Amino acid sequence: MSHQAEAPGELACFVISVAARLLGVHPQTLRYYERAGLIQPSRSRGNIRLYSARDIERAQQIKRLIEDLGVNLAGVEVIMRLTERMREMESELQHLRSEVASARPESARARRRAPRADGVDLAI
Numbered sequence: 627m628s629h630q631a632e633a634p635g636e637l638a639c640f641v642i643s644v645a646a647r648l649l650g651v652h653p654q655t656l657r658y659y660e661r662a663g664l665i666q667p668s669r670s671r672g673n674i675r676l677y678s679a680r681d682i683e684r685a686q687q688i689k690r691l692i693e694d695l696g697v698n699l700a701g702v703e704v705i706m707r708l709t710e711r712m713r714e715m716e717s718e719l720q721h722l723r724s725e726v727a728s729a730r731p732e733s734a735r736a737r738r739r740a741p742r743a744d745g746v747d748l749a750i
Contacts, residue, residue, distance in 0.1 A: 638668040638676035645677040649685055656685065662699050664688050664706060 645667075646653040659665045660675070665684055667675040677685075684706070691697040691705060 636678045636680055638678045638681070640677040640682065642667075642675045642677070645675075645682055645685070648682055649689060651685075651689060655689075659685060659688055662703070664699070664702060 640648065642653045642656055646656055649656070656665070656667075656675075656677075660667065665677075665681055665688070667677045667681050670676055688702055688706070691702045692699075697705065
């Protein structure tokens with residue numbers, strides 16, 4: 627397992643007992659979330675589950691949906707998938723907005739240089 631390329635929130639450093647204690651759940655609950663495909667902790671060379679801060683945050687959100695809002699596992703899966711898709715789309719939208727903003731000055735310069743259809747040159 628290499629830690630050099632991992633972001634701080636993705637560094638897997640909590641064993642299941644510590645992660646469970648942080649969340650206030652039984653370790654079996656985390657195994658259940660994993661079997662349901664809701665979380666995917668990394669594994670050590672000895673196949674020990676290792677949870678990152680991001681995994682803990684995700685498990686907290688899952689726990690909150692189940693306990694506080696009464697959502698079942700299928701509903702949690704849909705909510706988590708849609709939430710992730712929304713984040714991806716927001717990121718893509720931000721990227722597109724920055725592309726458009728950087729393209730506007732260029733297109734304005736091109737319009738100023740473009741000849742008019744009637745042949746009159748309006749160099750500015």
